[in-house]
Amino acid sequence: MSGGGTWGLILLVTGLFLAIPHSTRRTRNAGGLLITAGIVSILYALPRFGPWFEQLVFWALALLTVGASAAAISMRSPVYAAIWFAVSLLGTAGLLVQQHAQFVGVATMVVYAGAIVVTFLFVVMLAQPEGHETHDRLSWGRLAKPASILAGGTLMALLGSACGAVLNGDIPRAGDGQSLLDDSSELARLGNELFSVHLLAVELVGTLLLVALVGAIALMIHGRERRATREVPDA
C-alpha cells in the first residue's frame, strides 16, 4: 500500500481510539474528524479506475459505507448504532449496485435495512434502558480497547497488503467481465442460475429459515415457561 494509504490507516486507527466509547464528546468529535480524514486519505491513495463520474460515485459510496460503519461502532446508544448501521447498509447496497449486482443490492436493502435492522430496533425498544448504561460507555478491560483496535488495524494492513496480489495482476480472470455488464438481462440470468445450478442450496436455505423461525419461537416459549414454573411457588 502506498504511503498515503498507510498514513490514512494510522489516522483512522487513531480516530477510532478517540471515538469509541469511554470518551468525552470533545474527543469523539476529534475522533470523527480523524476517521473521516483517514478514510479520505485511504480512498485517495487507491488507484483510479474508469471514468471520473464513476470514480466520484465510488468515492462517495465508499466514504458513506466506511464512515457509517465507523460511526456505528462508535455510538454509545444502541439506537444510534443501529441507525448508522442502516446507513452503512445503504452505502453497501450502492456499492453492490455499482458492481452491476442490482438484485443483490436491493435484496440487501430490503432484507437488512428493512427487516433485520428494524428487528434490532424493536429489541432495543424492548430493552430500553432508563438511563445511561455503563456497559455502553466502557470496554471490558483496561487493555481491551487499545489491544483490539491495534489488532483490527493490523488486520486492515494485512488485508490491504494481501490484496496487493490483485493489483499486480497475479490472479487470472475466469472471464472478460463483459457478460455482467448487460443490465437488462441481469435478473433473468441470476434467477436462471439460482434455480438451476443452486436449486438444492435454495431449498436448503428455505428449510434453514423455517428451522430458524421455529427455533426462535421455541426459544422464546421455552424461556417464558421456565420463568413461569419458577414463579409458581411464589404465587
Next chain:
Amino acid sequence: MPEASQQLFNYLIVGGLVFALGTIGFIVRRNLIVMFLCAEMMLQGVSISLVGWGRYHDRLGGQMLVLFMIAVAACEAGVALALIVMLYQKSGKLDVTFWQGVREEGRAAFVDRNVPRELDREDHWPRLTPAGIEPTLDEEAPLHRSRV
C-alpha cells in the same frame, strides 16, 4: 486487464475496512445488540468483496453466495435476537460481561472499575417509546457472578 484489477482492489479495500471495523466493534463493545450489529457488519464487508470478485471473474457465483449469506444472516438474526431477549429477561441487562459463568474455577469475575462520571449532561439520548412488557428481574441473577 489492469482496470478490472484496480477496480477489484478498490472494492476489496473497502470491504476489508468494513470487515475490520466490524471486528473491532465486536471485540470492544459490550452491548449484546451492538456486538450483533458488528457481526452483521463483518458479513457486509465480506459480501462487498464477494461481489467484487464475481465481477472480476465475470461469474454469478459471488452474487449467489451473497444471496445465501443474506438468508443465513436473517436466520441468525432471528435466533440471536431471541436469545438476547431471553438473556435480557433473565438479567435485565444487555451486558455481555454479565455472562461469564464458563470462566475457570477460582478466577475472580470481571467487575467494572472506575466507572466514568456523567461528564456530558447535555448529551441527548434518543428515546423510543418503550415496547413490550417491563421485565421483572430474576431473583437469582445477582448470585450468578459468585456461583463459580
Next chain:
Amino acid sequence: MFAIEKLILWIPALPLLAALITALLGPKFLRSTCHIPAIIGIGASFLFSLLLLTEVRREQDAAPPGGFERIVTVWNWANLNDAYEHAEAAQPPRAVPLRIDVVMRIDALTSMMLCMVTSVATLVAVFAAGYMHGDRGYWRFFSYVSLFVFSMTMLVSVSNFALLFVFWEAVGVCSYLLIGFWYEKPEAAAAGKKAFLVNRVGDFGFALALFLIWTTYGTLDFHDSQSVDSIASNATAVAADDSLIAASVANPGTSGVLGKARIASGGYVGGAVGFVICALLLLGACGKSAQFPLHVWLPDAMEGPTPVSALIHAATMVTAGVYMVARCTPLFMASPDAQVLVSCVGGLTALLAGLIALTQWDLKRVLAYSTVSQLGFMFLGLGTGSLAGITAAMFHLFTHAFFKAVLFLGAGSVMHAMGNVIDMRRFGGLRRIMPITYGTFLIGSLALAGVPPLAGFWSKDAVLGAVHDKLHLYEQQIELRHAQGGGAADATTDPARAGIGGLETLTDGQLVCGIQAYGWLYYAATLTAFLTAFYTLRALLLTFHGTERVPHEAHGHAHESPASMTFPLMVLAAAACIAGLFFDQTYNASLPSGQRHSFAAFLASAPQLAAGAVGKTPALDSFHLSVAATSVLVSLAGIGLAMYLYLGDTREVRVLTSLFNLDGVVQSLDVRRVFRWRWVAALDRMARRAGLGLVATVTGYLLGAVLIVVSAPLLVAMYVSPYRLSQRKFYFDELYDWGIVRPLRGFSRLLASADRWLIDSLVNFVGAVPPAIGAVCRRMQTGLVPFYALAMLLAMLLLLASQL
C-alpha cells in the same frame, strides 16, 4: 493287553480331573465330600499305575538290549526353527530347531515312581479325609493335593528337560500352596515363602543346567526322535563303531540327551562342561530334595498340614531330585568328579541332619530332619556311580516313602489326638491311648532305624554296600596300577591295563581323592545309621512311653484316631514291613544271579541304567554280610542307647546334655568364683593391712583382665557347644539370615530409597510441569466472550502473517 500309551495319559489326567472338579464344585456343592473325587481319581490312577507296571514288566522281556522305553507324543508345544547354530568340533555350524513336544515316556523308572507316588498319595488322601475333617479349606486341600499328584506324575513321566522343569516348578507351587495352607498362621506363610525362595536358588541352577545341555547337546529331549529301537539295536551291536558316534553327532537334534543311541554311542561330554552340567543339575536336585546347603526349607515346611508333610515333604516331591539325578545317570557317568560331589553332598547332609535331629523337641521336625538325612543317603548311593548304588538309592527312595509316610501320618494321628500339640516335652506315654498309632509308628521307627527284616534295613544296607563296593573298586584299581607301574596317562590306549568297572579313564589323583572321599563317606554313613536309630527311638520313646501325659489342648478326650486315619497307617506299616524282604533276596544265594534283587533288576531295564557306562558297573546282586552286620550292630547300639536313656529315669539324659552343652567349661569360667576363694580374701586382707590396698585392687583387676583374655576362646563354647549347635540347627538359619538376607535387604532398602528420592522426584518433576503450565494458562480462562474473540483475532492475524 492294555494299551500302555493310553494308561500313561490317564494316570496324570485323573488327578487333574479330580483337582478341577474339586476346585470348581468344592466350595458350593461338594463341601465336606471333597475328598471323594480326589480319592477316586488318585486311587484309579494308582490302579492304572499298577497295570502299567505289570505291562512294563511284560514288555521289557521282549525288548531289545539297551532297555525298554516307549514314547508317547501328546502334542507339539513349541517349534522354533533355526533356534541355535549348533557347532560341534570338526562340524560346520548349522541350525538346530528347538522343538519341545509334550512327550510321555514309559519305562521301568517311570512306572516305579508312578506306583510309589500314587500309592502313597492314595493312602494319604484317605488319611487326610479324616485328618482334615471340618477344616475351612477342605475343598482347597484336596484340590491342591490332586493338583500335586498330577504334577508329580507328569514330572516322573515326561521325556523332555523343558517339561521336566515345568512340572518341577509345578510341584514346587503345590508345595508352596500346601505349606502355606493355613495362611492365617504367620509361621505357615513364612515357611511357604522360605520354601519357595530356597527352591528358587536350586531352580536357578537347574535352569542354567538346561541351557548348558541345550547348547552342548542341541536338544532337550530324553529320547531319540528317530525310530528308537532300530537305532539302538544297531548301536549295541556295534557299540564302539565310530560311524554311529558320527551319526549321532551329525544329527544333533535327533538323538536325545538320554536317548538310546547316545547312550550306546557314549556321545557325552566330559571334562569341565560335563562337570558343570552335573553340578548345576545337582544344585537343582539339592533345592528340591533339601540337601546341604539348601536343606533349610524342609524342616520349616512342617508348618503345613501333616498329610502334606507325609506326601510331599517326605515321600514324593522331595524325591524328585533323586529321580532326576537317577534319570540323568548317563550325564553323571561322564563326569566322575561330579559323582564324588553328589556323594559328598549326600553324606554330609545325612550326617548333618542326623546330628540336628538328635536334640529337636518337635516331633515333626525330628521326622523332617530324618527325611533330609535319608535323602542324603539316597544321594550318597547315587553318587557311587555304579548300577548297584543307583538302584540301591532308588530302592531306598521306594522303601523310605512307605516308612516315612507311616511315621508322618502317625505323627499326624498324635497331633490329631493332642489338639495340634507337637512338642514332645508336653505329652508322653501315649501307647495305651492310641495303640494302633503306636504299633504302626513302632514299625516305621524300626524300619527307619534299620532293623532287619524291615524295609529300611535292606535299602540302607544296599546303599552302604554300594559305597563299600565303590571304595574297594577304587582300591583295587589303584593296586592294579601300582602293580603295572606308571601313571594312568596312557591307560585308555593300553588294553592290558584296562581297569575295573569303567575306572580306567581316571587319573591317579582322582582315584586317591575318590578313595579318601568314599572312605570318609562310608564311616559318616555308618555313624548316621547309628544317629538315625537313636533319634528315631528317642522320638518314639518320648512320645509313646514313659508316664502318660496329655496336654490341656486335647481337652481331656485324647483318643485313637478314626478308621479312615488308622487304615492307611496299617497299610503303610505293612508295606514298610514287607517291601524290603519282598524285593531284596540277595541273601538267598540259591537264586540265579540277576534275580536276587527283583527291584534292582526291574529298574535296570530303564534305558538310562541298562546300557552305556553304567551298564558295565556291578549290579545290586550280592549281600554284604560284613556291611550288614556292621549296620545292624550300629542300629542296635543306637536303639539300645536310646532305650537306656529314655526309658525310666532321665537323669542320664540331663548329665549328657550338660556335658555336651559344655556347662563345666562355662562354670569354670565364672571369674567371680575366684573372689570367693578363702586364700584370695586372706591375701587381700593382708595387703590392705600392710597399707597396699590400692596395689591389691589393681593387681586383682589386672589378673581378671588377663584371665578374660586367656579364656576368651572358651567363652565361645558357651554359644557353640555341641548341644547348642545341634539344638540351633548348626546356626544355618542365622548364617543365611546374616550372610544373605540382611545384606540383600539393606541393599534393597538402599535401592528403594534411591527409587523414592531420585527416580520418583524426577518423575514427579516431569509430572509437575504440565500443572505448572496449566496454572499459568488457566488464568486466561476469563469467561468473557469478547476476550475469546480477541484471542481468535490474534491467532487469525498470526496465520495471515505467516501466509504473506
